[in-house]
Amino acid sequence: MPSTSKACVVGAGPNGLAAAIVLAQAGVQVEVFEAEPIPGGAVRTMELTLPGFLHDFGSAVHPMAASSPFFSSLPLQEHGLEWIHSPAPLAHPLDDGTAVVLERELASAESYLGQDGRAWRDLMQVFVDHWSEFTPEVLRPLPAVPKHPWLMAQFGMIAFLPASTIARRFHSDRTRALFAGFAAHSFLALTEPLSAAFGMVMAIPAHAVGWPIPRGGSQSITSGLCAYLATLGGTVRTSSRVDSLTAFPDYDLILCDVTPRQLLKIAGERLSDSYKRQLKKFRYGPGVFKVDYALREPIPWKASECLRAASVHLGGSFEEIATSEKAVRSGHHPERPFVLLAQPSLFDFTRAPAGKHTAWAYCHVPNGSKEDMLPRLENQIERFAPGFGEIVLARRAWSPADLESMDANLVGGDIAGGVLDLRQFLFRPTWRHYATSARNVYICSASTPPGGSVHGMCGYHAAKMALARLKPR
Numbered sequence: 001m002p003s004t005s006k007a008c009v010v011g012a013g014p015n016g017l018a019a020a021i022v023l024a025q026a027g028v029q030v031e032v033f034e035a036e037p038i039p040g041g042a043v044r045t046m047e048l049t050l051p052g053f054l055h056d057f058g059s060a061v062h063p064m065a066a067s068s069p070f071f072s073s074l075p076l077q078e079h080g081l082e083w084i085h086s087p088a089p090l091a092h093p094l095d096d097g098t099a100v101v102l103e104r105e106l107a108s109a110e111s112y113l114g115q116d117g118r119a120w121r122d123l124m125q126v127f128v129d130h131w132s133e134f135t136p137e138v139l140r141p142l143p144a145v146p147k148h149p150w151l152m153a154q155f156g157m158i159a160f161l162p163a164s165t166i167a168r169r170f171h172s173d174r175t176r177a178l179f180a181g182f183a184a185h186s187f188l189a190l191t192e193p194l195s196a197a198f199g200m201v202m203a204i205p206a207h208a209v210g211w212p213i214p215r216g217g218s219q220s221i222t223s224g225l226c227a228y229l230a231t232l233g234g235t236v237r238t239s240s241r242v243d244s245l246t247a248f249p250d251y252d253l254i255l256c257d258v259t260p261r262q263l264l265k266i267a268g269e270r271l272s273d274s275y276k277r278q279l280k281k282f283r284y285g286p287g288v289f290k291v292d293y294a295l296r297e298p299i300p301w302k303a304s305e306c307l308r309a310a311s312v313h314l315g316g317s318f319e320e321i322a323t324s325e326k327a328v329r330s331g332h333h334p335e336r337p338f339v340l341l342a343q344p345s346l347f348d349f350t351r352a353p354a355g356k357h358t359a360w361a362y363c364h365v366p367n368g369s370k371e372d373m374l375p376r377l378e379n380q381i382e383r384f385a386p387g388f389g390e391i392v393l394a395r396r397a398w399s400p401a402d403l404e405s406m407d408a409n410l411v412g413g414d415i416a417g418g419v420l421d422l423r424q425f426l427f428r429p430t431w432r433h434y435a436t437s438a439r440n441v442y443i444c445s446a447s448t449p450p451g452g453s454v455h456g457m458c459g460y461h462a463a464k465m466a467l468a469r470l471k472p473r
Contacts, residue, residue, distance in 0.1 A: 005470060006250065008033060010242045010266070011257030011445070013041025013409065017225040017236075018070055018456030019255045019444045022463035024232035028253070028470075032234065035241035038219075039226055041257070041407050042415060043454055045217025049294040049394040052353045056218045057406060058415065059454050060342040060360050061311050063089075063205035065221055066212050068455040069136045076224035082215040084310075086347050089211035091309035092178050093384040095316055099303035100178045106207045116175040123169065124204055126154060131208035138201060139457040141433050141449035142426050159197035160422070163190040166199065167318055179203070180321040181313030184338050186420055187286045187364060189329045190322040193422050213310050213344045217351065221454065242266055245441065253440050253466050257459065259284075259409050259417060259447045260429045267441055275437035282429045282447065285420060286328045287400035287413020289373040290362035294394040298357055299343060301385045310347055314339040314361075314380045328364045333371045337363035339380045356393070367412035369400055409445060417446030425451065434462035435469070442466050 005028045009020045012034035024030045038044050042058025049055065065071055066083055085104070093099040103109040106128055110117035127134050133148050134155070146152040158166065163183030167176045167190075183190055183199030205211070214220040226236050245267045248254055256263055260282040268276060298307060306312055315321040315338035324334040341361040345351040351358050363377050374397050381388045398406075400413025409417070418428055433449055434442045444462030446452040 005029065005252045007253035007255065007466075008248050008251045009255045009257060011035075011041065011409070012039035012222075012226070012236050012238070013257050013445070014043050014065075014221065014225065014454050014456045015444050015446060015459035016041075016255070016257030017222070017229060018459030019257065019463040020234050021074070021225065021229050021232065022460055023253065023255075023467065024229060024234040026467050028467075030229070030234040032229070032236040033240040033242050034236060034238045035408065036406070037239050039236050039238055040219060040222035041409060043218045043222050045219035048292045048396050053294040053356070053358050054217050054351045055292040055358055056342070056344070056360060059218055060344060061211050061213055062218070062221070062454055063202070063209060063211045064453040064455040067131065067135050067205055067209040068457060069139065070456050070460040074225075074228055076221070076228065079224040079227035081220050081224040083212040084215050084347050085210045085212050086308060086310040088305075088308040089206040090181075090311045090313065091303070091306040092181050092313045093301060093303045093306055094174065094177065095383070097302045099301070099305050100174045101305050101308060102178060102203075102206055104207060104210050109207065113175055114172070116170045116172050119169045120175065123158070123166070123200075124207060126151065127200070127204045128207045131204065134204075139450045139455055141461060155200070158200060160193050161196040162192055163195040163199050164322065166196045173317055176318040177316065177321070180318040181315060181338070184315070184321055184325050184364075187325075187328070187416055188420060189326040190318075191326070192329075194420065194425060198420070211311055213342075213348060215348055215350060217344075218454075245270060251440070253442070253470060255442045255444045255459070255462055255466060257409075257445045258443065259411055259445055260443070261411055262408055263436070263443055267436070267438060270438040270441060272437035279429060283419045283424060284367050284411045284414045285416050285418055286364050287367045287369055288362040288403070288415055289365050289369065289371075289377065289400065289413070290360070290398040290403065291374060291377060292396045292398075293359040293361070293392055294352070295357040295359055296391040296393055297355070298346060299359060299381070299385045300387045300391065303384070306384075307346060310342060310344055312341045312343065314341060314384055325364065328366060331366045333365060333369065333373065335376060337373065337376055337380060339363045339377055341381065365400065365413065367400065367414055369413065416452035420451065434465050
């Protein structure tokens with residue numbers, strides 16, 4: 001690519017940085033403009049409670065980042081990224097004082113799950129064995145002709161089903177509860193199509209690559225991406241909010257790591273009326289209510305095996321989790337919300353002062369919710385860890401509006417980049433995928449295929465499309 005080609009990327013989240021790296025690898029001169037003082041978007045780590053306690057602002061546990069086809073091709077370890085694996089990827093405590101623990105090795109999980117072990121293995125085996133072929137398939141735009149049609153046909157037979165249908169394969173309420181927790185990452189009701197797909201895409205990597213955490217916090221992912229971009233000559237300008245693309249007349253390419261709402265705001269006058277109408281139809285999904293904790297000691301779980309896992313799902317049975325997620329999808333606040341909790345300092349001692357700990361928890365709420373969910377969220381933690389409140393040194397609660405104020409892409413607290421139902425999953429944000437009606441303007445956020453999670457593939461695919469269409473000066 002001629003060195004005279006210039007591009008700018010709006011937003012230094014993982015997708016924006018991935019796009020910038022692809023462009024810089026092709027020889028394009030790249031500048032990234034980030035509104036916040038620290039790059040990363042939802043992939044940042046900060047002292048959010050007390051000095052010395054490092055908290056991940058957004059994502060904390062990263063199965064998809066660890067297995068991202070693009071991130072895996074980059075020398076991020078040379079720039080400080082180090083993965084830490086807890087002994088077990090996930091624990092799911094129950095009301096009888098025990099917990100279902102998902103073992104990383106599929107054979108161990110089969111043995112642990114007893115009467116459901118064979119059904120679990122049959123569901124996961126082919127995708128675990130072929131993870132390196134499967135991952136690029138599920139992390140690319142749809143519709144597309146698969147490179148591994150038999151593998152994807154097998155997945156398709158599961159993917160479009162509701163999680164409730166897959167759960168019927170299991171005899172034990174314990175295994176059904178375990179799968180419900182994975183499927184609830186979809187933000188869908190567990191009776192909706194596609195909820196099974198998200199359950200599978202969360203469960204399979206637990207066996208294939210684990211659910212690792214980055215040493216020092218999620219900022220390490222962002223720092224590694226920024227450092228590698230710098231070796232290619234790219235620059236990241238922080239505290240540089242972009243209010244209008246009219247400020248960038250001299251760039252051959254403009255890639256926007258923003259959601260449709262922000263794209264309309266900053267690029268509206270460059271977009272056609274029909275394309276703007278398409279963007280206005282884009283629907284945002286449920287939000288989250290999040291709490292960061294500084295703790296005096298580890299969480300006092302009734303089921304001590306929860307201390308083996310960096311991630312814990314709190315929600316009891318399949319039926320209870322399904323009720324919670326259905327309420328949120330209907331615009332209501334569940335009395336017993338499904339809670340996702342991370343306890344990284346058990347395995348990464350850089351996160352807190354000696355002997356102290358951090359934790360991170362959130363529950364799903366309707367988009368833009370103003371409800372204080374702290375009592376209900378903490379009741380769920382206390383339910384499985386009595387005395388939790390007594391070890392809290394400090395807490396910081398985040399409403400959806402608070403989250404959006406820290407990262408404009410988290411519209412109404414939506415951390416997935418838009419509702420993930422069947423129609424919008426296939427065509428997000430419009431049929432154009434990444435191209436807009438403006439010749440050199442592209443969108444590359446989690447609102448584009450393949451959607452949310454930290455994998456950078458939205459930025460990767462958008463940049464590849466932009467390069468293919470680039471007409472150098």
